[in-house]
Amino acid sequence: MSIKDNLLQIKSQLPENVTLVAVSKTKPVSDLMEAYNAGQRIFGENKIQEMTEKWEQMPKDIQWHMIGHVQTNKVKYMAKYVSLIHGVDSLKLLEEINKQAAKHNRVIDCLLQVYIAEEESKFGLDENELDEILHFVQTRGNAEQSGANDKMQNVKVIGLMGMATFTDNQTQIKKEFLNLKSLFDKLKTHHSSLTTLSMGMSGDYKLAIECGSTMVRIGSSIFGNR
Ligand SMILES: *Cc1c(COP(=O)(O)O)cnc(C)c1O
Numbered sequence: 001m002s003i004k005d006n007l008l009q010i011k012s013q014l015p016e017n018v019t020l021v022a023v024s025k026t027k028p029v030s031d032l033m034e035a036y037n038a039g040q041r042i043f044g045e046n047k048i049q050e051m052t053e054k055w056e057q058m059p060k061d062i063q064w065h066m067i068g069h070v071q072t073n074k075v076k077y078m079a080k081y082v083s084l085i086h087g088v089d090s091l092k093l094l095e096e097i098n099k100q101a102a103k104h105n106r107v108i109d110c111l112l113q114v115y116i117a118e119e120e121s122k123f124g125l126d127e128n129e130l131d132e133i134l135h136f137v138q139t140r141g142n143a144e145q146s147g148a149n150d151k152m153q154n155v156k157v158i159g160l161m162g163m164a165t166f167t168d169n170q171t172q173i174k175k176e177f178l179n180l181k182s183l184f185d186k187l188k189t190h191h192s193s194l195t196t197l198s199m200g201m202s203g204d205y206k207l208a209i210e211c212g213s214t215m216v217r218i219g220s221s222i223f224g225n226r
Contacts, residue, residue, distance in 0.1 A: 003031055004038040006222045014216070018209055021065050023201075023219030025050065026226045029057050035222065036062065044086075044217050048074045055081050067161075067217055069123050072096045080104045086161040086198055086217075087113045089123050091133050094155055101154035109158045111198050114183065116176040117165040124162065127183060133157075134191050159196030159214075160184050164204055173204050177211035184212070 001009070007022065014020060021044040024032045032043060032054060041061060045051035046068025055064055063083035070085060072093055079100035088094050088110045101108040112133060115124030125133070137152055162180040164173040177199055188194045200208025202221035209216065220226060 003034040003223060007035050007038050007040055010218060010221060013206075015209065017214055019196075019215045021067070021198075021215060021217045022222050023067065023217050024054070024223060025068075025219065027223045029054055031223055032058060042083075044219075048077050051082075052077055065217075075100045079106070079108065082108060084109045084111065084158075086111045087123065088157075089113045089125055091136060094133065094137070094152070094157075098152050098155045107154050107156050109156050111159045111161040111196060112157060114160050114162045114180055116162040116180050118172075119165055130160075130183075130187065134187060138191065157191075157193060159194050159198065160187070161198035163201075164199070164208075170207065174207055174211060177204075177208050177213070181212035 011020060019042065020040070021042050022035050022040045023044040024035070025044070025046045036059065042063045042065060044065040044067040045054065048066065048070070051064055051066065064081060065084045065086060066078060066082055067086045069087050070093060075093070075096045079097070085097060085108060088097070089112070094110065097108055097110060112130055113124045114130065115126055134157065137157055160180065160183070162176070164176045167173065180199055181197065184194065184197050196214055197212060198215040198217065199213045200216040202218050205213070205216040205218055
């Protein structure tokens with residue numbers, strides 16, 4: 001099937017409240033343009049340099065999502081155009097995003113990446129660290145209202161992102177997705193800005209949606225294997 005057929009087929013299966021991020025990492029601009037011409041406007045990349053090259057070459061109504069691990073010293077290269085950063089896993093990184101966004105008079109939306117998988121190698125925050133960051137962001141918000149100088153007004157934490165363990169064991173994947181969903185619901189009661197739950201990739205997005213995902217990141221099922 002063509003990229004267009006793949007895309008339209010997946011889109012026809014998604015509930016209305018679920019946003020599709022077309023993960024185009026390693027794929028040439030011509031492939032992305034095929035998806036663009038079929039109506040796709042949100043693309044996900046995991047390397048800042050590659051994303052920037054594609055941003056330069058492609059139509060400007062595209063929303064670019066950074067889905068990979070972000071090094072603090074590279075935030076500056078995407079601050080003027082990136083639309084959502086999925087993998088925020090430290091306060092230090094969030095502060096750098098805030099600083100770089102301010103230089104462009106922007107507010108950059110961010111997701112906090114949560115550690116849900118069994119593998120040691122996956123990046124992410126645990127529940128205590130999440131609490132700490134959200135508390136910090138919220139306190140700064142209050143500081144802003146009271147006129148204090150020290151603010152975080154150029155970032156907005158709009159939700160959480162997680163990656164399940166790389167396994168065929170559906171029971172385990174489901175357990176991890178449900179853990180993330182319940183954490184999301186719990187945090188939402190105190191932090192009303194949390195609206196987005198990014199979970200699910202080509203192999204597990206249907207399960208992720210059953211478990212409450214509102215944003216799926218799909219690459220190989222649209223563009224083919226990498
Ligand atoms: C590559 C990647 C995806 C997409 O993976 P597919 O299996 O090709 O759908 C989703 N999320 C992240 C964080 C990725 O790095």
